[in-house]
Amino acid sequence: MNKYTIAVLPGDGIGPEIVGEAVKVLMAVGKKHKICFETKEALVGGASIDKYGIPLTEETLKLANSSDAVLLGAVGGPKWEGLDYSIRPERALLALRKELGLFANLRPAKIYPVLADASTLKKEIIEGVDIMVIRELTGGLYFGTPKGVEKLPDGTERGVNTMIYTTPEIERIAKVAFDVARKRRKKVTSVDKANVLETTELWRRVVTKVHKDYQDVELNHMYVDNCAMQLVRNPKQFDIIVTENTFGDILSDEAAMLTGSIGMLPSASLGGKVGMYEPIHGSAPDIAGQGKANPIATVLSVAMMLRFSFNLTKEADDIEMAVEGVLNKGYRTADIHQPGKKLTGCKEMGEVVVNELG
Numbered sequence: 001m002n003k004y005t006i007a008v009l010p011g012d013g014i015g016p017e018i019v020g021e022a023v024k025v026l027m028a029v030g031k032k033h034k035i036c037f038e039t040k041e042a043l044v045g046g047a048s049i050d051k052y053g054i055p056l057t058e059e060t061l062k063l064a065n066s067s068d069a070v071l072l073g074a075v076g077g078p079k080w081e082g083l084d085y086s087i088r089p090e091r092a093l094l095a096l097r098k099e100l101g102l103f104a105n106l107r108p109a110k111i112y113p114v115l116a117d118a119s120t121l122k123k124e125i126i127e128g129v130d131i132m133v134i135r136e137l138t139g140g141l142y143f144g145t146p147k148g149v150e151k152l153p154d155g156t157e158r159g160v161n162t163m164i165y166t167t168p169e170i171e172r173i174a175k176v177a178f179d180v181a182r183k184r185r186k187k188v189t190s191v192d193k194a195n196v197l198e199t200t201e202l203w204r205r206v207v208t209k210v211h212k213d214y215q216d217v218e219l220n221h222m223y224v225d226n227c228a229m230q231l232v233r234n235p236k237q238f239d240i241i242v243t244e245n246t247f248g249d250i251l252s253d254e255a256a257m258l259t260g261s262i263g264m265l266p267s268a269s270l271g272g273k274v275g276m277y278e279p280i281h282g283s284a285p286d287i288a289g290q291g292k293a294n295p296i297a298t299v300l301s302v303a304m305m306l307r308f309s310f311n312l313t314k315e316a317d318d319i320e321m322a323v324e325g326v327l328n329k330g331y332r333t334a335d336i337h338q339p340g341k342k343l344t345g346c347k348e349m350g351e352v353v354v355n356e357l358g
């Protein structure tokens with residue numbers, strides 16, 4: 001019997017509620033396909049600050065490093081907002097990404113036909129949208145130095161951030177994009193600002209070079225401002241969007257909103273030995289503890305884990321089909337509820353997905 005160990009880090013706010021349901025689904029799919037999933041839970045973020053004074057302990061990091069994959073809920077909340085940046089809950093995410101070498105963030109944005117009405121865009125524009133945004137996660141403007149704010153002799157201040165990419169950093173993310181494209185519709189759009197930013201001119205050249213080894217995949221280049229516009233004008237033109245850290249942060253949120261609810265969207269962070277899977281949303285303190293949260297993003301993150309970390313394609317398909325099945329049957333958490341549909345709590349949503357798996 002195949003066996004996988006998963007570090008489960010529920011985190012804060014709705015984290016424990018949604019992760020609890022996702023683990024139920026994981027266990028159900030394991031039982032169905034005779035695969036042993038062992039979970040080991042640890043604190044992260046605000047929950048870890050409350051107990052240990054820091055958002056990520058050595059023990060939690062060790063657990064993550066020694067597991068086959070990490071499933072994370074969400075971190076943060078008003079309780080910890082006054083803390084110094086160096087020990088805020090969100091630092092745990094940055095540290096995990098860095099320590100696990102997770103340089104590629106994959107965020108699918110897929111429209112479910114029964115939820116097409118939930119988008120702020122017209123149905124005919126978004127019906128059939130199935131995009132994967134691949135964001136470079138450990139370089140670029142968010143990490144480049146020099147950075148900071150300094151006082152100038154005349155009493156004003158000067159803020160600096162630096163966008164840096166090296167050839168190997170671009171090559172490895174481009175390879176991820178082309179490899180994932182081969183599992184999808186084989187089309188990659190590389191997004192840059194090569195007309196203005198020299199760093200992204202290098203990005204364009206390197207992506208083009210890597211593409212020589214992937215001639216079965218179609219590649220086009222697009223400036224980031226045009227991409228932001230095209231995502232709302234004609235999103236169906238995209239299969240995979242690959243881009244640098246800051247552009248990816250913004251474009252992946254824009255792509256997410258096409259689908260109507262962030263409670264539906266999973267993500268994967270890859271690159272090192274251990275992949276990390278989490279919903280794209282935060283800890284939703286406004287609804288935490290009320291049993292209202294939508295667990296589907298976390299359930300679909302489990303499906304991504306099976307697909308990308310364990311190569312369990314059939315099992316991942318099973319989970320995705322079960323989610324589609326319960327939506328087709330009219331089950332809706334509050335964030336995606338429409339008149340005439342069955343208003344469903346977090347726990348009940350987990351249960352109906354498990355039942356749908358059969």
Ligand code: NAD
Nearest residue numbers: 074075076077263281282283284285286287293294295335
């Ligand atoms: P958020 O994503 O937590 O919430 C935004 C809105 O979406 C809220 O109204 C919330 O109720 C709703 N929402 C989010 N997830 C939902 C779900 N599964 N089901 C139903 N509704 C859902 O963003 P925010 O309010 O800006 O941030 C709250 C906290 O989360 C902050 O401390 C922030 O720093 C943190 N955060 C963490 C992560 C992460 O852990 N990866 C990501 C984003 C924000």
